[in-house]
Amino acid sequence: MSERKENSSSVVSRRPRGRPLGSKNKSKAGMNMIVKYESPYALHSRVIEIAAGSDVLETIFNYAQRPPQGICILAGDGKVSHVTLRQSNGTILPLQGTFQIISISGTILPPSMPQAPTGLSVYLSSTTGQVVGGSVVPPLLASTPLLLMAACFADAELVKLPFLPSHHHPPSASAHLLDVIPIRNTDLNSPSSPIQPATATATATADSPPKPPRI
Secondary structure, three states: OHHHHHHHHHHHHOOOOOOOOOHHHOOOHHHHOOOOOOOOOOOEEEEEEEOOOOEHHHHHHHHHEOOEOEEEEEEEEOEEEEEEEEOOOOOEEEEEEEEEEEEEEEEEOOOOOOOOOOEEEEEEEOOOOOEEEEEEOOOOEEOOOEEEEEEEEOOOOOOOOOOOOHHHOOOOHHHHHOOOOOOOOOOOOOOOOOOOOOOOOOOOOOOOOOOOOOO
16 A cells, blocks of 8 residues: 555656647747837828829829828929919919929828818929919819829827917027127227227338238
8 A cells, every 4th residue: 555655646746748738839929029100290201293184283182082191292393284373462373385393382281180271382484484483273284294202191280389479589599699799899909909900001112012901
């Protein structure tokens, strides 16, 4: 009986060697998982190509809807026609012919932002070299394929800045750059004066050339 008890105790205390069953099947993907978070306020650069014959404004608005996003047009290159511009005084100026884009800019806000007037502003050059600019009144047709440099964003934060009276305005950084040390009304002929007047008392002789005035 004692031998059987010793054998049973030795069997119970024995530990299996090697890894537990099924340990090799555990996935280790969670250990190397990288969670990528992208801020909705991040800007993404885009080069948008608009086909010839397309309405520039309509094409940009359609692109901004899939998916809904905001777009800032920064620059562009190409030729346009059927141009109608609104001047700063409200005058509508229709233009005939083809024009080269010098600069083009504008902003389309995302749907989450309060709707504000959006559109494009352009400066154009005619074939004769005349330059005209203003806000675009649609349509604006692309005579050649246009390349637009744009920045796209999913959302934006609205920041409202309150009105501050003039006595609450802190001194601007530019004011420090324009600081000038005042010059006191002192005798300019004094050696200690910060500015010495130009003197022309030097006399020219045949042997020595005239000395330049000291500043």
